[in-house]
Amino acid sequence: MATRSRAHVIVFLAPAVLVYTAVMIWPLFNTLRLALYTSGEEGRVFTGLANFATLFGDPRWSGAFWNALGNNFWFFFIHMIVQNPIGIALAAILSHPRLRFAALYRSAIFIPTILSFVIVGFAWKLILSPIWGIAPSMLDxxxxxxxxxxxxxxxxxxxxxxxxxxxxxxxxIPMMLIYAALLSIPEEILEAGEIDGITGWAAFWWIKLPLILPSIGIISILTFVGNFNAFDLIYASQGALAGPDFSTDILGTFLYRTFFGFQLQLGDPHMGSTIATAMFAIILAGVCIYLFAIQTRMRRYQF
Amino acid sequence: MTRRTLAGLMLTTALLGTGAAAQDVTLTIESWRNDDLSIWQDQIIPAFEAANPGIKVEFTPSAPAEYNAALNSKLDAGTAGDLITCRPFDASLALYDGGKLADLSDLGAMANFSDVAKSAWQTDDGAHTFCVPMASVIHGFIYNKDAFAELGIEPPATVDEFFAVLDKIKEDGTYIPMAMGTNDQWEAATMGYQNIGPNYWKGEEGRRALIAGNQKLTDEPWVEPYRQLARWGAYLGDGYEAQTYPDSQNLFTLGRAAIYPAGSWEISGFNAQADFEMGAFPPPVVNAGDECYISDHTDIAIGLNAASPNAEAARTFLEWVGSAEFASLYANALPGFFSLNSAPVEMADPLAQEFVSWRDKCQSTIRSTYQILSRGTPNLENETWNASANVIRGAESPEDAAARLQAGLASWYGPQQ
Structure with missing residues (x-):
């Protein structure tokens, strides 16, 4: 009886599992496999970890890789110290009951998120252009x-x-997620705090912030994954060479140049896959640290 | 009923067949130049068909970015056209090595082209040529004639005059001396280093010596152009570090900059945009009277699909592409894309005529990094972009940049080790 009732589970899961396997899991493992090969005289040759030895051992490759990784961490760091505090502050202001036109602000702040990277990159490049840009004349x-x-x-x-x-x-995005978390805090808790004399800033610091910490954790990990997969904005505004002098080169642009080639440089799918594998490992490690070291220790409150 | 229709069809086919010449052949051209479709259909093909009855030609271009991939799969599937437009250097060489392009060394029209013109479509030893060269682009400087007249300056011939002119424009302050940015990097390498460099490394002589391993990128002729570039930074517009290629074009055509380090492909665009008179001068030489060298970079050619069933007709067409008649038609239809034919071509566009006139007094060469030297990792061409932009911004000294490029090249290129 128990085994019969489970058969339908497999049937219902099958389409999703098959599609996901075909478009996500198989390409992922194939990329990992490709990293173990190199193109020799007669087609593809298995070389084991030689590509990784090149990536980390050859001073040119490793120099480019560590530069990209370092830039990526800086990119992530700026997001963490600027995006999240601003997101939390905006959410706190928006959730204030006496704020007028809250819906308007909310939409206005969210609109850039739905714009294409290409538009954002191009628009900001124009804004900051020393020749036609609006930024120099505004400062003037x-x-x-x-x-x-x-x-x-x-x-x-x-x-x-x-x-x-x-x-x-x-x-x-952090604004919306934290806004939702703030709205879900029951009034009774805040009122109970008020009775104990905790209001205003103290209420935010001691009551609201601990309650939205899980949301901040989720936002941080989403930002981490997004930043280490980032490519589009740099490519749209600085090109594949990530100038000036590779100072904006992140793992995504490094991977793109290597895998697909650029100008006279022919693409190298094997070294490209090696970089992709390293990126996968970095993101996996980051997510694991979050899941096992941080999320399990985070206290949750039931209302 | 069916039988009668079939008979009717057969009769019609027979009639049509006799209407056209017995050996009527249609040649199809593969190309990435979809911008040139009307030029081929209205000017080039009618001229050929009028002279060669019995051969019809169809020009079937695809998008530039897709061309290489599309062409390769068509060649593999056996559905590619009879005539293949050739990219320069390694892309076409790979097709020839793979047996996709026929050897055209024995084509009579090949005698009409210099060795430099053919170098982009030859095997490394120069023994086999597989595409008929069509056009090249020439580097130099385009200047605003009105601005020069206003400031009372003449186009410079030597390096000292060049910087004297820049100083004068800068002092006057009305115009930005030179319109170029380092944001996109390739301008610094292509319109900077490869533009002025041939005068120092003596064109083909230096380029071949570099390939043979007799010269190094750290040798004086290869470092000096970087020292010159390092002086350019002071004459570029405010914030040139973030200035893009379209920014530079606009600055010049709007009349805000006096000099534009150029490639001749800009000519038709500039003619349409700028409402002042333009002139051009070749890259300045060190001492007055020195032999001058220009970058006359081979860019486009046409070859024969080795699997073409119409090889005879296709060869007829290729002979014609190598003729003076085609050269004149093509160069005039596309000012800035210059015929590689040794026969001089008279062009109506004065700016294009100015550019091409340098071929008579200067030696032609191609961009130093394009043949053989950009096959490995790190890629010399890409490194040159980066180094040129760094040197102009002052982020890297000319000597350091040259040493870095040399180390990169020597890391994979045997003759330089």
Whole structure:
């Protein structure tokens, strides 16, 4: 009886599992497999971990890889220290019961998220353009023209500028998730706090923030995965060479250049897969650390 | 009923068959130049068909970005056209090595082309040529004639004059001396390094010595162009670090910049956009009277599908492509894409005529990184983009950049080790 009743589960799961296997799992494992081969004189040759030895052992490859990884961590760091606090602050303001036009602000802040990367990259490139851009003339209008620099063209500032553009685009997502979490906090808890004399800032710090911590954890891990898979914004605004002097090169653009080739450089699917495998490992490690080390220790409250 | 229809059809076919010439052949051309469709249909093909009755030609281009992939799969499937438009260097060489392109070394029209013109479509040893060269692009500087007249300056011939002119424009302040940015990187390499470089490495002589391993990128002729580029930064517009290729084009055609380091492919676009008179000068030489060298980069050619059933007719067409008549038709239809034919071509466009006139007084060469040297990792062409942009921005010294490129090249290229 018990075995019969389970048969339908398999039937219902089958379509999803098959489609997911065909378009996600199989390509993923095939990419991992491709990393173990290289193209020799007569077609594909199995070389074991030789590609990884090249990627981490050859000073050129490893230099490019660590540069991209370092840039990726900086990109993620800027997101964590700018996007999430702003998202939380916006959500806290929006959830204030006496705020007027809350729906309008909410939509306005969320709109950039639904724009294409290409549009965002292009629009910001125009805004920040030293020649036609609105940023230099706006700074000029308030007498701060001297503060303007061609930020996207300088090694010191290009990556941070792009990270902030990305924050501008995606700040709507943490805002929405935390807004939802804040709305789900029961009034009784806040009222109980008020009776004990905890109001305003203290109420936010001691009552609301602990209750939205799980949401912040989820947002952090989503940001992590998104940032380490990022490619589009850099490609759209700086091109595949991720200039100036590879200062905006992240793992995604490094993978793209290697896998598909660029200009006179022919694509190398095997080294490309090696980089993709390394990216997969990094993201997997990050997600595992979150799932096992952080999420299990996080306290949850039932209302 | 059916039988009668069939008979009728057969009769019609027979009649049509006799209407056209007995050996009527249709040749199909594969190309990525879909921009040129009307030029081929209205000018080039009618001229050929009028001279060669019995051969019909069809031009069937695909999108530039898809061309290589589409062509390869068509060739593999045996459905590609008889004539194949050839990309320069390794892309076409791979097709020839794979037996997809026929050897055309014995074509009579090949005598009309110089060795440099053919180098992009030859085996590495130069023994076999597999495409008939069609056009090249020439590097130089386009300048705003009105601005030059206003400031009372003449196009410079030597390096010192070049910087004197830039200083004068900068001092006056009305115009940005030179319109170029480093954001897209390739301009710095293509319109910068490859533009002025041949004067230092003596064109073909230096390029071949580099391939043979007799010269290094750290040798004086290859470092000096970087030293020159390092001086350019001071004359580019405000915020040139973030200036893109379209920005530079617009700055120049709007009349805000006086000089534009150019490739001749800009000519038709600039003619349409700019409402001032333009002139051009070749890359300046070090001392007055020095032999001058220009980058006359081979860009497009046409070859024969080895599996074509109409090889005879196709060869007739290719002979015609190699003729002076085709050269004149093509160069005039597309100003800025210059015929590689040794026969001089008279062009109506004055700017294009100016560019091509340098071939008479200067030696032609191609971009130094394109043949053989960009086959490995790190890729020399891509590294040159990065190095040129770095040097202009002052982020890397010319010597360091050259040493880095040399180390990269030597890491995989035997003759340089």
């Amino acid at each position: 209008a308030v007498g701060l023209k001297s503060l303007f620099a061609p930020w996207l063209g300088r090694e010191s500032s290009a990556l941070t500028t792009l990270a902030l553009i990305s924050v501008w685009q995606f700040v709507g």
